[in-house]
Amino acid sequence: MASSTTHPVLGARALSRATLARQLLLHRTPMPAADAVSHLVGLQAQNVRPPYFQLHARLAGFRPAELAALMESREVVRMVTMRSTLHTHTAHDALTLRPLVQEARDRELGNFRAGLTGVDLDRLARTARDFVEAEPRTMGEIREELLTHWPGADPQALSVAARCRLPLVQVTPRGVWGRSGQVRLTTAEHWLGRPAGEPQRLDDVVLRYLGAFGPASVNDMQTWAGLTRLREAFERLRPRLVVFRDENGVELFDLPDAPRPAPDTPAPPRFLPEFDNLLLSHADRARVVPPRLKGRSWSGNQAHRTLLLDGFLAGLWTAEAGVLTVELFDPVPQAAEEEIAAEGERLLAQMGTGPGTQEVPAGAGRIRFGSIRG
Numbered sequence: 001m002a003s004s005t006t007h008p009v010l011g012a013r014a015l016s017r018a019t020l021a022r023q024l025l026l027h028r029t030p031m032p033a034a035d036a037v038s039h040l041v042g043l044q045a046q047n048v049r050p051p052y053f054q055l056h057a058r059l060a061g062f063r064p065a066e067l068a069a070l071m072e073s074r075e076v077v078r079m080v081t082m083r084s085t086l087h088t089h090t091a092h093d094a095l096t097l098r099p100l101v102q103e104a105r106d107r108e109l110g111n112f113r114a115g116l117t118g119v120d121l122d123r124l125a126r127t128a129r130d131f132v133e134a135e136p137r138t139m140g141e142i143r144e145e146l147l148t149h150w151p152g153a154d155p156q157a158l159s160v161a162a163r164c165r166l167p168l169v170q171v172t173p174r175g176v177w178g179r180s181g182q183v184r185l186t187t188a189e190h191w192l193g194r195p196a197g198e199p200q201r202l203d204d205v206v207l208r209y210l211g212a213f214g215p216a217s218v219n220d221m222q223t224w225a226g227l228t229r230l231r232e233a234f235e236r237l238r239p240r241l242v243v244f245r246d247e248n249g250v251e252l253f254d255l256p257d258a259p260r261p262a263p264d265t266p267a268p269p270r271f272l273p274e275f276d277n278l279l280l281s282h283a284d285r286a287r288v289v290p291p292r293l294k295g296r297s298w299s300g301n302q303a304h305r306t307l308l309l310d311g312f313l314a315g316l317w318t319a320e321a322g323v324l325t326v327e328l329f330d331p332v333p334q335a336a337e338e339e340i341a342a343e344g345e346r347l348l349a350q351m352g353t354g355p356g357t358q359e360v361p362a363g364a365g366r367i368r369f370g371s372i373r374g
Helices: 012-022 033-039 050-058 064-072 091-096 098-110 121-134 139-149 155-165 188-192 202-213 218-225 231-240 334-351
Strands: 076-080 086-090 168-170 185-187 242-246 251-254 270-272 306-309 312-320 323-328 366-371
Touching (some): 033 050, 033 064, 050 064, 050 334, 086 091, 091 098, 091 188, 098 155, 121 185, 139 155, 168 188, 185 188, 218 231, 231 251, 323 334
Parallel strands (some): 323 366
Antiparallel strands (some): 168 185, 242 251
């Protein structure tokens, strides 16, 4: 194995440009929405609307109706996978990625063992599966059904056990742009009308992760997946990969033919929704978040909508009633402000604002700039 001192060093700007290229954020691509969801290995979907805004920032000509149609035709679904959080996945990934993260589901369930004393978890899984496959159910309904079988168990622990043991998906209209619906759940196999099939190999998922988020360290992928002990997979793949290191000496792996644009490659402004995977999928986020702004895109457990400028976090934004409010961490040149305003007009015209989700006619929206103190 070569000494890490021989590996080329990639600074923050080089990592920024490489990751933005993989994330389709350097240039909008004409890629179909379903292909983008697959390429990105899912879209973080803690709330209903962020996946639509993620695709708007990345795809040329994207309209919310495209992803909504995929939701309604069951070509993509919402389910808990990476980091124990909701993601929008293609049907194929919904059926084959879940086994990869089962280890994390088992760890989560371990925190509730005290409330599950005397509960046969295999029987619980069978009971819950029969119940949600009879018709989609709310989590409250699942909990109440399981309490009839195990009245002495902790109600929350029972619902967590069902969620951890079964690949539950949120059925439509939940997740469909412009519509509303209570969270109702059934199994991925039942909703998609086919069995899970062979799980994806961990080595293949490592390659997919690098294709969407690389160059990256072992800890980076572990942060993205919510898993541990992935070093062995990277070592198996080492002969097929190229290796770099960051400015702190951390070893970074990458696909040999993946794009790594020059550090001075222009990166246009991009408005990202809360919980965008770009800001959540590395242990070291300095390739997107300058160290002095660490933690500024969050308040408690809530992520803010973020503005990228020159490839890095530069501000936060909100949109309501045809007004896009941009709050910058630092003053920017007039030319940069004009670029931000142009991208903001595109956002308003194509995605609309507020709970009604109506598009705002071109030129009718307003961009309001402010600054963030502290």
